[in-house]
Amino acid sequence: MSVANAKTPPSPPAAPLRRVRMVRSKRENQARLAFWLLIPAGVAVFGVIVYPILRTLLISFFEVTSALATDTPFVGFNNYLEVLSNSTFWASMGRTLYFTLISTSLELCLGLLLAGLLNAKLRARWLFRAIVVIPWAIPTIVSAAMWKGVFNAQYGPLNAMLSQLGIIDQYQAWLGDPTTALNMVILADVWKSTPLVAFFLLAGLTAIPNELYEAAKLDRASWPRIFRSIVLPMLIPSISIVLVLRTVEAFKVFDIIYVMTRGGPVNGTQTIAYYAYTTAFSDQNFGVGSALSYVIVIVILALSAIYLRLLRRSEMSLL
Template identity: 75%
Template sequence: MVTVASAKKKADPLPPVKRRRGSERQGRLAFWLLLPAAVTVFGVIIYPMFRTLLVSLFQVDSALATDTPFVGLDNYLRMLASPAFWASLGRTLYFTLVSTAIELVLGLAVAGLLNAKLKARWLFRTIVVIPWAIPTIVNAAMWKGIYNAQYGALNALLQQWGIITDYKVWLGDPTLALNMVIVADVWKTVPLVAFFLLAGLTSIPTELYEAAKLDRARWPRIFRSIVLPMLVPSISIVLVLRTVEAFKVFDIIYAMTRGGPVNGTTTVTYYAYQTAFSDQNFGVGSALSYIIVVIILALSAIYLRMLRKSEMSLL
């Protein structure tokens, strides 16, 4: 008869000392494997965050400044009282709302086309992803050439179609320049949105479409009653990601317009860059950076709350 002790001994052939040594070796191995990543995260993210927070509490007017008096929250109050800050914030909100809305509508249309049963559908999906694969700086340089007032392709095309008679300076007007930057950003980002929504479309059960066909429901009703409710989680994720990315837009602004003309494309992140590095006012620039972080956290919290509500409504 097999006793309980002998059964445990057979089930656990290694003695406790060897098991403990093996777990210690695994723990040390895990520590050394994770150490480079931890050092990188600390050096690239955590330390700069705390350093920026510390600098935002002092008056630092130069990279070589030795006299940096403590000013507390004065840098934050100075930014909140600045008309230039509120103007840049307004342009940023306009950029975020318009670009995100257009990307969502176009992305949904492209996702519907990619989800259709077409020949060589894999080829269309490959072609669509190309704009997203292009680096942002390359994308900005390409569109800057398209908008060029002397040899740009946009002017030549519109003149051939008879829409305009003279070449137009697309990046010469503050309002028009901001909208042209939005077009360039939308062209690059629509594929990402489309593939997010495509994942949601492919997860919709085909039985729902078949039941709708039996009820002789037309496509507008199918879209409103089946497709849109089932895409709410995917749309919410897209809204969170694109709102955060669009709000902190910098690279395409820097490459295309450098904030001009007449600060017409100066978004809040580019304004923080100008304040800190062009004006050498690192204290105020650091405070502005943390104001941006607070705004992004607030927007993310709102969207995440909406996402939770949408998920609860589908359960």
């Protein structure tokens, strides 16, 4: 049979091809529309987040002593070396680590107890949960102003209550001593942040199947054994999230200290974030202040990595 007489394959119908072209054109139009709709969000993210981050990194390598300065010589890593060789920086770092360790530990312990109480089968449990979330819902500025009034040395309700109970003989200046003031700020931070920690842990508790508790009761396991073998391993993901979030927030604490103590007395509550603020805006040393900001970022990343590594090891050991 000759080639000329060979049958050619039938061409596909025109209707399916037209339908394919219409679908492809529709997808291209949707992708083009999505791109144009994302442009305002991208501009906002670049202007609010990306540009300030890059600008701060750039300023940290220059000597910028005024917001309107035109002569800004390049100094390289000298700003970072100045930060690391400053005794005030290390003192602020020590107070920040103390604040982070104590507040995060208290919030985790109290949050776990509170989460267990919120998870109990009680009447009007919804009302109790709504009441517990109030401290976290209050803005930090308002919460700090409230606690500043509570600790007031002249008319604070804390002094009045302790005096009437006979615990103290005279009113105390709770925010007048550096060590006491730092602990009082920690107390205010724990009061505000514990409900958030409790609700994170409550989400983990509600995800634990009841069959595990029933099987443990059949085996006559004690509550410490149930907590160590069932509750704690199941809560490791929630605890990891809580520790990372609260460590980051506690390490860069600023607003509650700004309202309650302004870093005093005698720099007793000056954390690293507040020190960076005073260096940049009060002392007008933007180069060193920018370097301080990036030191804070590096330390937070290191602490988060250490947390996650330790929690991963503890999770493997509990399994």
